[in-house]
Amino acid sequence: MKTFSYDPLYLFIDGRWLDAEARDTVAVVNPATNAVLGRVPLADASDLDRALAAAERGFATWRRTAPAERARILKAGADLMRERAEHIATLMTLEEGKPLVESRDEVLRAADYFEWFAEEARRIDGRVVPANRPGVLQLVKREPIGPVAAFTPWNFPAITPARKLSAALAAGCSVIIKPGEESPATALALARALDDAGLPKGVLQVVFGVPDAVSSRLIASPVIRKVAFTGSMPVGRLLAERAAAGVKPITLELGGHGPVLVFRDADLDAAAAGGAANRFRGTGQVCISSTRFLIQRDIYLQFTERFVAATRALVVGDGLDAATQVGPLANARQLAKMESLVEDAVRQGARLLTGGNRIPGPGYFFEPTVLADVPMSARVMHEEPFGPIAVLRPFDGLDDALAEANRLPYGLSAYAFTRDARTAIDVADGLEAGMIGINQYRIVATELPFGGMKESGIGSEGGTEGIHHYLVNKFISQV
């Protein structure tokens, strides 16, 4: 049997790879087997202070580095990520659990972000604004905002760091990033690629630690001028309060509860089979996942049958096994949450059409689960499950469907399936979501802004928009 090796774990501060030495550590566990893969060193207060001082020096160098040179280094980093994709994907599957095919795709898409923003670095231009008085030259420049504190979760350990790092570094900012402690090796592999590509020391630091202690110290520091976070709403709110205390802008991506509106004239296979594939991808631990399937009443039965058949056909297992389509959940907390959401919905009258149980044996496996006719009072209709549970409900008309789709404070992704152009326009117009897929579930692309409305977040990452919040305006009025 093929053996897979895991990388040693470090902190990366001021161009140096620091191992645990006397620091506290925390175990990194393979969620498919419960085996301990390694131990991640946790930064203490003095490590964080060194990271801050390095980021301040790194910023002084990097902001003066020509955009073309920044672009060259980011592109070289992207090339190294692609060359190392197989190894990085294996690390990701070991520590996060997703199937290798998804890990490979994620590493390549992460590399694409570095290439995209390398190109954007060369287009940070300004304006010459005509003055009201003769003999006055007015210039508007956009400059890097300063050192960034970034926090990313465990579920997409390459793409969430990539979206933040690529844009911030392209803009000329230095960064201290704290990736999720559950899946640290992937982010370290990205940092290694950037280091090998020639990123000057101090421009990027990677730290792990007790999350609350790290964020409170970094965000309170006058060195940090910008905060970026992906994770849950409560933590996002907390970091926004800390950022506000220092008048620092924050970019937030805080999850969703993606509605899917399926109208009677839809391509049912695309909506149902594609919907099951999309719902259970990443074991449902995907912020833009399709979660609430709202089906026009006359096709509810047909849709449900197809959706359940597609769900039952999914192969659940260790992501290292080539046949696997759905891996384990990330941790025991997630497993317990799925059990309690299903129990609550069924107790209140939902029909459990398939799944609903944890899978015995090692690892945090839960069956892909479909709940139909879920009452509005069920917790799963309000809370982001962030796991392999799909909820199905019928609707009668467009207005009902839109009202239900927009009911929650979330506004990240939404999907609709219809062959009618008028319905498609009305739905796209009426949905309160930052990212909308019509007749398809593939909505993420490097060149598009990724972000939400309402309490799903602030700002967008990716696209031409993604670099703006790492820049600040400065005008010069000269006589």
Ligand code: NAD
């Ligand atoms: P969480 O928000 O507690 O943790 C997400 C990330 O934030 C982790 O990497 C964690 O280390 C970090 N974090 C936690 N507290 C922090 C703090 N005080 N300061 C700085 N960083 C902090 O979420 P979780 O417990 O891992 O998962 C719970 C729920 O969060 C999920 O069920 C899901 O709803 C949501 N979530 C959303 C996303 C997303 O992509 N938007 C990702 C992960 C989790």
